[in-house]
Amino acid sequence: KAGVTQTPRYLIKTRGQQVTLSCSPISGHRSVSWYQQTPGQGLQFLFEYFSETQRNKGNFPGRFSGRQFSNSRSEMNVSTLELGDSALYLCASSLGWREGYEQFFGPGTRLTVL
């Protein structure tokens, strides 16, 4: 079974630009969560999607948004990029709550904002 894939793996943008990151979950997984990892902050939860609906949202500004498609693939978008948005963005998939709480992570997208 293929794992979680994320594209692109690396991205360089400048302040003010916007970016879209993509995540393909493990086949059969309906829950997709996004996390931001920065040095010293660990993994901070951005949002979770389940069956195309946002089920939960972390404490991030509205510049961070996401969506999930009918095939469970998910995208996250960051608008008006700031230097502090430079981070590793991780996507994780799971069967979803009652069916299975273990989350399986992709390799991440390393975003650098100049």
Place this chain on the structure above:
Amino acid sequence: DQQVKQNSPSLSVQEGRISILNCDYTNSMFDYFLWYKKYPAEGPTFLISISSIKDKNEDGRFTVFLNKSAKHLSLHIVPSQPGDSAVYFCAAIKMNSGYSTLTFGKGTMLLVSP
């Protein structure tokens, strides 16, 4: 307010010895606790989990202990191997929230020297 805390940013252990990674939490409503291992430039990999109704779970060289009264859990790795060198994240989940959201600690970097 950090609900899951890993107070040791790093730990050094010699090969063959025991590694003990600690994690404290504040929310007594967590139902499951998970440990993830992360190598640089890769996503976290699930290691082992424990239900809040248990006090121990073992899988090969990895054992997780839960002390619910102290709101403390620990991951024991015996014997430690150089390949275990990575960042270890403790995470927790509330099942009755209806979400698949994991709350992570900031991680502990384990270095196992030959």
